[in-house]
Structure formats: structure tokens, C-alpha cells
Amino acid sequence: MAFQISFFLIFTGLTGIDSLTTVSKVSVKYGQSITIPCLYDAKYKNHVKYLCQGYEWSSCTYAIKTGQPNSQRFSISDDKKQRIFTVTIKQAETGYYWCNVEIDNWGDTGERFHLSVTTGTPSLYVDQQKLTAFEGGSIGIICRHSNSGQNKWCRLGGPCETKSSGWMDGTQVTITSKSNNYFTVEMSGLKTENSGWYLCVRGDHQMPVHLTVNKQSNSTSRTPTKGNELMSAGELHMIIIPLSLLVFLVMTTLLMWFLLRKYKQRRAEATTTTTIEEEVTYSTVDHTSKTTRKVQPKAEDDKVIYSTWAQ
Known part of the structure; x- marks a missing residue:
């Protein structure tokens, strides 16, 4: 690790201040990941960039750096066109981190930020x-x-x-x-x-x-x-609830229309069956009536015979 910070650079304040720009305080919910961008000066385009963990620059430890495989907790990428390298922290821990650039034979330049992890609502x-x-x-x-x-x-x-x-x-x-x-x-x-x-x-x-x-x-x-x-979630609910009610009303109306149609259809079928049965009954009554009229002449003939016998 290139932590060869000269006394002159520290004393004069020329340790890369304003050469790197990043966040100062970020908050994340426990179990979630967060990506931090680190903007660097054009002169550091081809330098190694890395994330360092610890309160003091001189005693912080490597977490991840460019040119190395990503780990389960940390990943890094460098967009040289935009002059921004980004670090993604998974399974984050509350503490201080540094966006750093390696400078051979000089003091590395970096910018510190604080990451807080909470089980409640992040800041x-x-x-x-x-x-x-x-x-x-x-x-x-x-x-x-x-x-x-x-x-x-x-x-x-x-x-x-x-x-x-x-x-x-x-x-x-x-x-x-x-x-x-x-x-x-x-x-x-x-x-x-x-x-x-x-x-x-x-x-x-x-x-x-x-x-x-x-x-x-x-x-x-x-x-x-x-x-x-x-x-927002509240605004989304304001749309979803009326839409759900509208869908419910439409489905209910269609169901009622379907049931009413089936009811009318069954009622019409029942009416047709009753009409057919009534027509058959009337036909039988007419037949019986005709039979009765055929028997009546015989009764009249009998009366004539009895009348002649009396004389």
C-alpha cells in the first residue's frame, strides 16, 4: 500500500485536497447495498484507485482496488472518460471509508466519507x-x-x-x-x-x-x-384503489347480467314446456266430447220403442 506521505505534503496541505470529490455522509438500511461515486482529477486517469476502510488515512486498510477481482462485499469500476470510479459496498458496516488514488513516490490522495447502517429508516x-x-x-x-x-x-x-x-x-x-x-x-x-x-x-x-x-x-x-x-407509494394507492373498485364493479355487473340472462332463458324454456302440455290436454278433452255425442242417438231410439209399446 502506497502510504508514503511526506511531511512536506502534509504540512503544506498539498495531499490531493480538491483532487477527489465524493459524498461526506450517506445512510443505508441494513442488508442493502450502496454505490459511491468518486470524481478524480484528469491527471489521475491511469492511476490505481481503491477503497480504504478506517477513520485515519494512515491506518486504514484496503477493501478493493482497480485491477483486482471483486469480492462478495466490495466491487469497483473506473470510468476514465467521465473521470469517476465507483465502489459498491454490500453487507455494509457503519464506519469511515476513503476514496483513494495511488501516487507512486508521493502521498496517496483521498477523500473520506462516513457510512451509517440502520435497521430503521435511513437519513x-x-x-x-x-x-x-x-x-x-x-x-x-x-x-x-x-x-x-x-x-x-x-x-x-x-x-x-x-x-x-x-x-x-x-x-x-x-x-x-x-x-x-x-x-x-x-x-x-x-x-x-x-x-x-x-x-x-x-x-x-x-x-x-x-x-x-x-x-x-x-x-x-x-x-x-x-x-x-x-x-410515491401514497399517490400510487390513490390510483390503484379507485381502479380496483372500478374493476370490481365491472365484474359484478357482468356477473349479474350473466345470471339474469340465464334466469330469463330458463324461464322462457319453462313457459314453452307448459304451453305444449296444455295443448295436449285440450286435444284429449275434444276427443272425449266427440265420443259422447255418438252415444246420444241410441238413447233417442230407445225412447221411440217404449212409446210404441205403450199404445
Whole structure:
């Protein structure tokens, strides 16, 4: 490990301060992972980068560095074009960490941040750290928090927006405080150069968010759309509940219509059967009536005979 920090560099303060930029305080829920971006100076493009764990720089220990295989707990990648290397920490532990760059024969340069792990609600967090949008469209980010302080939206190593509406790199930014536990950030009129790392900021805590803006293809609609991240759990319930009731009413109506139709069909069949039976009965009665009329002439003949015998 290259910890050859000269007394001169320490005394004069030329140990790489401002050569690296990263977060200062982040919070994560127990069992979840977090990715930390570390922005470095162009002169360190081909240097080895690493994550170091410990309160003091001079006594911290390697966690992971570029050029080595990733481990179960740590992984690292270096985007030399953007001059940002990122470290992902799994099974995180509360403590201090350093984003560092190796400098041969000189003191390594680094920037420290504090990571807190909690079983409750983190001080500041987002649902997703990596988002994708299209050029000319919009994206929304929900920054959830349990701490106090001012809301900010910052570009890593760049400007911050603190007002409810403003501009950042030619893109409109709108910050809205929805409730006591989250605020939303909307970026509209996106450009491909807006791709990169941003920070949700609340008080002294930050949460990194990476945005990738892709070019529009011919088959992609050019109508700007807001990211789904703008919809909170409460707002989602406000849509799901009425929609569920509507579906229930439609299904109930269809079921009632089906049962009523079956009832009418059975009633019609029963009416037809009754009519047929009645027609058969009338036919039998008519036949009996005809038989009776044939017998009556014989009775009249008998009366004539009795009349003649009396004379």
C-alpha cells in the first residue's frame, strides 16, 4: 500500500485536497447495498484507485482496488472518460471509508466519507440509484429522508440547485417538497450531456443518483414523459384503489347480467314446456266430447220403442 506521505505534503496541505470529490455522509438500511461515486482529477486517469476502510488515512486498510477481482462485499469500476470510479459496498458496516488514488513516490490522495447502517429508516435514500431517460424527455426522482435540513439537488463536483425552480447544465430543475418525509426532483428537457452522477442532499447527508440519458431512436416516441419515480407509494394507492373498485364493479355487473340472462332463458324454456302440455290436454278433452255425442242417438231410439209399446 502506497502510504508514503511526506511531511512536506502534509504540512503544506498539498495531499490531493480538491483532487477527489465524493459524498461526506450517506445512510443505508441494513442488508442493502450502496454505490459511491468518486470524481478524480484528469491527471489521475491511469492511476490505481481503491477503497480504504478506517477513520485515519494512515491506518486504514484496503477493501478493493482497480485491477483486482471483486469480492462478495466490495466491487469497483473506473470510468476514465467521465473521470469517476465507483465502489459498491454490500453487507455494509457503519464506519469511515476513503476514496483513494495511488501516487507512486508521493502521498496517496483521498477523500473520506462516513457510512451509517440502520435497521430503521435511513437519513436519506432513494428507491433506485440508477435511472435511465431519453433525450428531450423528463425524469423524476424521489428523495426520501428522516432527517432535517435544506433540500438540494447537486451535480457531483458541480453546481447545486436549492430553489424550487432553476436550471442546471441547460436543463430545467424543479424541486418540490411533497411531505415531511420526501421531496421530488424533476429534470425536463434532458440532453445526453446530462448523463452522470447527481446527489440528493438533505442537511448534511447525500445520496448518489446516476442518470443515463439516451438518444431518441426513430421508433421511440418523442413526447417527454416523467419518470415513474415521481409517484410515491401514497399517490400510487390513490390510483390503484379507485381502479380496483372500478374493476370490481365491472365484474359484478357482468356477473349479474350473466345470471339474469340465464334466469330469463330458463324461464322462457319453462313457459314453452307448459304451453305444449296444455295443448295436449285440450286435444284429449275434444276427443272425449266427440265420443259422447255418438252415444246420444241410441238413447233417442230407445225412447221411440217404449212409446210404441205403450199404445
